[in-house]
Amino acid sequence: MTPELMIKACTFYTGHIVTRIQQIFCCHRLTIILKKWREKAIYKNQKKEDEMLLKHELELQKWKDKLKLKVASKDASISPELSFSEVCFVGETREFDISLLPDRAISQVCMNPKLAKQLKIEKISRAWWRMPVVPATWEAEIDFSTVKNMITDKHVVSTLQRWRLNVLRLNFRGCLFRPKTFRSVSHCKNLQELNVSNCSTLTDESMRHISEGCPGVLFLNLSNTNITNRTMRLLPRHFHNLQNLSLAYCRKFTDKGLQYLNLGNGCHKLIYLDLSGCTQISVQGFRNIANSCSGIMHLTINDMPTLTDNCVKALVEKCLRITSVVFIGAPHISDGAFIALSTCNLRKIRFEGNKRITDTCFKFMGKNFPNMNHIYMVDCKGITDGSLRALSPLKQLTVLNLANCVRIGDIGLRNFLDGPASINIRELNLSNCVHLSDASVVKLSECCPNLNYLSLRNFEHLTHLGIEHIVYILSLVSVDLSGTAICNEAFCKSSLTLELLDVSYCSQLSDGIIKALAIYCIKLTSLSVAGCPKITDSAIEMLSAKCCYLHILDISGCVLLTDQSLEGLQIGCKQLRILKMLYCGHISKEAAHRMSSVVQQQEYSSNDPPRWFGYDCEGNPLTENQDRTPSKEVLELTLKESLLSSEEEEV
Known part of the structure; x- marks a missing residue:
């Protein structure tokens, strides 16, 4: 070997060694930097957690002091001497004519009141009720359904006549007024939305007056009424701009009535149509709809056991703009209906309780409906892992509900999440998919x-x-873990944006998760801990102290809670609207009665929890014998009570 070659070889190998050393040094340096970054991140997270815990302890202590002061003020004896405010109101009160208030003040008081408040205003002052019609004062919507049990036909007629120029939306849902009262709707010339659903007293003659007087109606809800083909004849003649029509559960019109929709100018501007429960419609009826309303985009046909693939095919022949279909309670629809819908640009589909839908439908959906963004397939037993694999290419999919599809497993969900559909998914419901395990949740956390x-x-x-x-x-934002084996609060620590949480029937759940919620999830608006027997008053106290935005709370079956919990909720959760506390034996009726005046809706009972809860009135788990069959003593006691009740009835 010549010296030149020796020098080249040494230079080559030396350069490689130097490069390798530099790479090793760089990797080591990056490892040190990464380790320091991790330690710094852990320190920051720990410091932040300690600060939140300290803040929580301070706020909780303030809360306890505030609660003690309130209890002490209640227990303190009331002085027999009258206070200054009481002295001022002894004797006759000075009358004041509220009609003397300036118009600006009255306008502020009456700004956009509901009809129930309008009735109270009339009782307060007739001068307020006789105010001139000012668009900024009275709103353009009148909802008679909220006061249907307290308002008379005469008052309805006078109200419609008074505000006939301003009313744009009317709601008569469930109102049983006289037919003559419904005719007064014809005075509202500018009406755009009319809801007369569940009005059994509505007649075809009333609809004739309404159609002649209100030609500008855009949204019309006639569901569950007694209209016939006479009303169907009126729709195309007078409602030329009708866009939204609901005929759900109207059983007295026929296929011929649907043929009338093509008379005159027709209902060619119709976009939304609801035919739920109209079992009298045949294939010819759907063909008549297609000839009359070819511009339909949203179709709802629920509770329709007579709906078949041929009905869908007849409708789709001319209705090519359909983008959403809802077929809940249509057990005879099969994969053939989706093949017929291939000519449409479907974006939303909802099915429930169908055994004829198979993987073929989903394969067809993945290939022919690229713009699909909403899939609701609940309790469809024919769906397997192959269906999820077919849906993975749908890039715009945001809602996927496959609850009660028991044949879905980890493999199918993994194939779905590996596709582009997982990036934009916003809502995922996999309730009662019993074959899924931890592997699916791990994959969800990585891909969604x-x-x-x-x-x-x-x-x-x-x-x-x-x-x-x-x-x-x-x-x-919302998590439902009810009926699972959750027993710790680890998942709450990073869920700072959580607003809705359901951990009902998790028997191992204790006060720890409520404490974590109070510390980390202060934006919580809805919480359900029903069927959790280990929850105590201290947990509800912490919840009341921190979660001030709580609107809905379900503590049914929390048998250890007492009146103290309700006192804390009254003080801390000022925005609480719905409270459920069934099977809470330690909460007294008096405390529940006081709480009912604070919330809008309340459910309460002091009975023992039912056996399917799995524990007794003290929170102790039931044995197998107790859970399955009642004891002999209980049977004898029940028999004696039934005999006594029968004897009393005879007497």
């Missing part, structure tokens, strides 16, 4: 960064390992 609503109800194979991965889905 924009997921907002997640339901994992009754996941039998879900453990704490899978639940802990939920924290990595930072965009979650």
Whole structure:
């Protein structure tokens, strides 16, 4: 070997060694930087957590002090001497004529009142009721359904005559007024929306007056009324701009009535049509709809056992603009209906309780409906993992509901999440999909960064390992984990945006999760801990102190709660609207009565929890014998009570 070659070889190998050393040094340096970054991140998170815990303890202590002061003020004896305010009102009160208030003040008081408030205003002052019609004062919507039990026909007629120029929307849902009262709607010349659903006293003659006087109606709801073909003849003649029509559960019109829709100018501007429960419609009736209303985009046909593939084919022949279909309660629809809908640009589909839909439908959907963004296929037993694999290419899919589809497994969900559909998914419901496990939840946390609503109800194979991965889905707003084995609060620590949480019937759940919610999830608006026997008053106290935005709370079956919990809710949760506390034996009727004046809707009972809850009135789990069959003593006691009641009836 010559010296030149030796020099070249040494230079080559030396250069490679130097490059390798530089790479090793760079990797080591990056490892050190990454380690320092991790330590710094852990320190920051720990510091932030400690600060939140300290803040929580301080606020909780303030809350307890405030609660003690309120209790002390209640227990304090009332002085027999009258206070200054009481002295001022002893004797006759000075009358004041409220009609003397300036018009500007009256306008502020009466700004956009509901009809129920208008009735109260009339009782307060007739001068207020006789105010001139000012668009900024009275709103353009009148809802008679909210006062249907307290308003008379005479008052309805006078109200419609007084505000006939301003009313744009009228709601008579469930009102049983006289037919003559409904005719007064014809005075509202500018009416655009009319809801007369569940009005059994509405007649064809009333609809004739309404159609002649209100030609500008855009939205018309006639569901569950007694209209016949006479009304169907009026629709195309007078409602030329009708866009939204509901004929749900109207059984007295026939296929011939649907043929009338093509008379005159026809209902060619109709966009939304609801024919739910109209079992009298045949294939010819759907063909008549297609000839009359070819511009339909949204079609709803629920509770229709007579609906078949031929009905859908007859409708789709000319209705090529359909973008959403809802067929809930149509068991005879099969894959052939989707083949017929291939000519449409479907974006939303809703099915429920159908056994004829198979994987073929989903394969066809994945190939022919690229703009699909909403799929609701609940309780469809024929759906398997192959269906999820076919849906994975749908890039615009945002809502997927496959609840009660029991044949879906981890493999199918993994294939779906590996596709582009997982990026934009916002809502995912996999309730009662019993074959899914922790692997599916781990995959969800990796592939769904924009997921907002997640339901994992009754996941039998879900453990704490899978639940802990939920924290990595930072965009979650609503989580349903009811009936699962959740027993810790780990998933709450990163769910700072959580607003709705359902952890009902998780028997191992204790006060720890409520404490975590109070610390980390202060934006919570709805919470259900029904069927959790280990929840105590201290947990509700912490919840009341921090979660001030709570609107809905379900504590049914929390047998350890007492009146103290309700006192805390009254003070802290000022926005609470709905409260359910069934089977709460330690909460007294007096406390429940006081709470009913604070919330808008309340359900209460002090009975023992039913056996299917799995525990007794003290929160102790039931044995197998107790759970399945009642004891002999209970049977004898029940028999004696039935005999006594029968004897009393005879007497």
